[in-house]
Amino acid sequence: MKAFNKIWPVLFSLLLLFLIFLMWYHNTYAMSEASEFDKNSISLDSKLLIATQGSKFKNRLTQEVVAYYKMKEVYIKVIDISSLERINPINYDAILLVHTWAYWKPPTNVKLYIERHREHLDRMVILTTSGNGTSKMKGVDAFTGESRIEDIPHYVSTITKKLDSLLGGNFVN
Numbered sequence: 710m711k712a713f714n715k716i717w718p719v720l721f722s723l724l725l726l727f728l729i730f731l732m733w734y735h736n737t738y739a740m741s742e743a744s745e746f747d748k749n750s751i752s753l754d755s756k757l758l759i760a761t762q763g764s765k766f767k768n769r770l771t772q773e774v775v776a777y778y779k780m781k782e783v784y785i786k787v788i789d790i791s792s793l794e795r796i797n798p799i800n801y802d803a804i805l806l807v808h809t810w811a812y813w814k815p816p817t818n819v820k821l822y823i824e825r826h827r828e829h830l831d832r833m834v835i836l837t838t839s840g841n842g843t844s845k846m847k848g849v850d851a852f853t854g855e856s857r858i859e860d861i862p863h864y865v866s867t868i869t870k871k872l873d874s875l876l877g878g879n880f881v882n
Contacts, residue, residue, distance in 0.1 A: 743767065743789040748779050755783040755876045756800065760790045761807040762816070766838070766856035770807060773865045774872075783876060793822040798829040803875035805868060809856070810839035815846055823849060834871045836864060 741763035757778060761767050771787060778785055788796070790808055798804055808819045815837065823830070823846065835851035842855040852867060854860060 742791065743771070743787065745786075745788045745792065747787075748775055748785040749783060751784050753782050753784040755781075755802050757783050757785045757803050757805065757872065757876065758796060758798075758801040759785065759787045759805045759807070760793050760796070760819075760822075761787065761805075762790055762809060764809070764856065766858060766861070767807050767809075769858065770836075770861050770864055773861060774805065774868060777865065777869050778872075778876075790816055790818045793818045796822075798826045798832060802832065803872050804829075804833045805872060806833060806835045808835075808837060810837050810845070820846065832875055834868055834875070836868060 743761045743763040759771055759774060761771050775785055775787065786801075790806070796804075806819060806822075808816050814820070823833070823835075826833075830849065835845075835849060837845045837851050837853050838856040839853065840855070843853050845851040845853050852864070854864065
């Protein structure tokens with residue numbers, strides 16, 4: 710019993726440190742909610758949905774993709790990934806999903822959306838960011854990388870090429 714009394718404070722301290730680390734990690738790396746907005750007329754033939762999370766990197770990436778399509782005849786809707794459950798993929802020609810891989814898994818909303826709509830993966834372009842830049846869902850074709858601001862032009866170029874092929878022929882520059 711005396712040995713347990715000596716070990717207990719150490720175990721308690723380690724547990725407390727671990728909980729503090731988890732709180733720090735969540736506050737430092739957790740995503741905020743992305744602002745929802747629309748660009749161009751919903752009556753346009755081509756429709757692009759961007760579902761993202763709020764962060765400096767993801768906000769800037771979204772702004773640049775929107776700027777690329779803003780002058781084209783494409784309706785653009787931007788939502789937070791938490792709103793994915795209300796989105797029917799059949800209503801969009803292309804869907805861009807931008808999310809962070811956190812706690813060794815994708816956000817639940819993204820995972821469920823992809824699982825429910827696997828038959829529409831051909832109209833989805835997915836960018837998964839993570840600390841090591843390689844994490845992604847098994848069986849899902851996705852671009853992967855780190856959330857580095859200096860890499861945004863590369864991501865925008867890669868993403869818009871893929872989106873252009875999904876929207877191509879339906880919009881005019």
